Amino acid sequence: MIQAAIMGFGTVGSGVAEVLDKNAAVIARRAGEPIELKYILDLRDFPDSPYADKVIHQFETIESDPSVRLVAECMGGVGAARNFVRRCLAAGKHVVTSNKELVAAHGQELLELAREHHVSFLFEASVGGGIPILRPLTDDLGGNVITDICGILNGTTNYILTKMSREGAAFDAVLRQAQQMGYAEANPAADIDGHDACRKLCILADLAYGRAVLPEQVPTAGITSVTAEDMAFAAAAGLHIKLIARAKQLPDGRVWCCVSPHLLPGEHLLASVDGVFNAVLVHGNAVDDVLFYGRGAGKLATASAVVGDLIDCARHLDRHKDIGWAAGDGSYLAPVDALPQRWYIRTAGAPLSGCTVLPAAVPGQSACLTPPMPRAAALELPGSAPALSIFPVLE
Numbered sequence: 001m002i003q004a005a006i007m008g009f010g011t012v013g014s015g016v017a018e019v020l021d022k023n024a025a026v027i028a029r030r031a032g033e034p035i036e037l038k039y040i041l042d043l044r045d046f047p048d049s050p051y052a053d054k055v056i057h058q059f060e061t062i063e064s065d066p067s068v069r070l071v072a073e074c075m076g077g078v079g080a081a082r083n084f085v086r087r088c089l090a091a092g093k094h095v096v097t098s099n100k101e102l103v104a105a106h107g108q109e110l111l112e113l114a115r116e117h118h119v120s121f122l123f124e125a126s127v128g129g130g131i132p133i134l135r136p137l138t139d140d141l142g143g144n145v146i147t148d149i150c151g152i153l154n155g156t157t158n159y160i161l162t163k164m165s166r167e168g169a170a171f172d173a174v175l176r177q178a179q180q181m182g183y184a185e186a187n188p189a190a191d192i193d194g195h196d197a198c199r200k201l202c203i204l205a206d207l208a209y210g211r212a213v214l215p216e217q218v219p220t221a222g223i224t225s226v227t228a229e230d231m232a233f234a235a236a237a238g239l240h241i242k243l244i245a246r247a248k249q250l251p252d253g254r255v256w257c258c259v260s261p262h263l264l265p266g267e268h269l270l271a272s273v274d275g276v277f278n279a280v281l282v283h284g285n286a287v288d289d290v291l292f293y294g295r296g297a298g299k300l301a302t303a304s305a306v307v308g309d310l311i312d313c314a315r316h317l318d319r320h321k322d323i324g325w326a327a328g329d330g331s332y333l334a335p336v337d338a339l340p341q342r343w344y345i346r347t348a349g350a351p352l353s354g355c356t357v358l359p360a361a362v363p364g365q366s367a368c369l370t371p372p373m374p375r376a377a378a379l380e381l382p383g384s385a386p387a388l389s390i391f392p393v394l395e
């Protein structure tokens with residue numbers, strides 16, 4: 001019997017308790033022995049929960065109990081979560097987490113601490129919720145040079161863009177609806193400004209390219225600039241607008257990263273990923289394209305990934321799982337203009353010269369696709385009026 005603790009009994013933490021309980025037999029078979037939930041740390045009590053008797057409020061209870069070998073951090077944030085994770089690792093406990101903010105900002109430090117104390121620090125649930133992506137990227141695709149990672153990594157923004165596209169509705173109206181339905185937070189900034197997708201991209205790039213990529217180093221634009229007019233032009237041309245997080249290795253070895261709304265041709269593998277679903281398209285130089293698709297969030301889907309990590313730790317209880325990446329100053333990152341791209345540009349007036357004109361969709365406006373070029377050059381193309389919107393095209 002291996003004893004485990006959950007820190008944070010919210011959406012993900014309660015899902016982890018439920019999965020450990022209802023799938024106990026299959027988990028025991030795969031882990032080699034049963035995993036027993038001993039403690040649940042939270043600020044509140046949960047008198048109506050079937051796990052009420054496991055709830056504690058003092059972190060030190062977990063830290064000082066040597067029988068607890070596995071800890072799932074499901075609190076979120078980088079304050080108490082970082083402190084508790086550090087102390088669990090230092091106390092010789094394996095830690096798994098769903099917290100992308102923590103991993104994107106402090107992953108390297110926590111992985112080093114795990115190595116020092118011969119335990120594992122795993123975070124499959126931090127990218128793509130229930131989608132297995134980090135372990136396949138580092139294990140199954142380990143023999144590849146990863147040349148491109150393209151992801152729809154945020155369900156809230158994908159839901160909003162899908163609704164805007166299907167209903168011709170404006171961004172603000174769809175955001176309000178999404179908040180009423182619980183698909184968007186009361187404070188949606190981390191999602192709609194692209195920061196959540198950026199954190200997940202950093203974790204993917206860290207693992208794929210072996211050097212730290214920090215959120216503040218990645219040019220990031222969210223979806224607030226996507227309008228109903230853009231959706232109308234895209235639809236008339238058979239194109240889709242998606243928030244794409246992309247990390248690409250350039251021929252000179254530098255890594256190019258960006259989060260931005262992109263236009264995708266209808267036949268692109270990510271074009272039909274709609275609603276709250278996530279997908280990651282990985283290109284390896286041996287395997288070619290591999291697509292990972294599934295639920296990027298939600299109680300049980302995210303718990304599925306957390307429990308998968310707990311099982312991995314349980315199977316290697318006396319061993320440190322050696323994943324990680326080197327620190328760095330970002331000198332291996334390429335500026336955004338290092339990758340020439342085609343650009344969608346919408347203007348009030350005639351289309352820009354030298355571009356492919358999109359079918360008319362909005363009276364008094366035009367839209368076109370430029371040839372491949374840096375963004376700055378696209379904005380200087382001779383034309384009738386300044387750009388109202390400009391987004392890259394994902395080929």
Ligand SMILES: NC(=O)c1ccc[n+]([C@@H]2O[C@H](COP(=O)([O-])OP(=O)(O)OC[C@H]3O[C@@H](n4cnc5c(N)ncnc54)[C@H](OP(=O)(O)O)[C@@H]3O)[C@@H](O)[C@H]2O)c1
Binds near residue numbers: 013129298
């Ligand atoms: N929800 C998802 O679908 C999803 C998917 C993938 C990843 N994640 C990530 O998973 C993490 C948890 O998300 P969630 O949606 O489960 O959040 P949540 O529902 O807000 O749950 C967090 C829980 O942790 C508790 N908590 C916060 N600080 C604590 C502390 N210092 N000591 C003890 N308990 C504390 C909270 O208590 P109070 O409520 O009293 O503050 C709450 O019960 C986040 O990092 C999130 O980004 C979530």
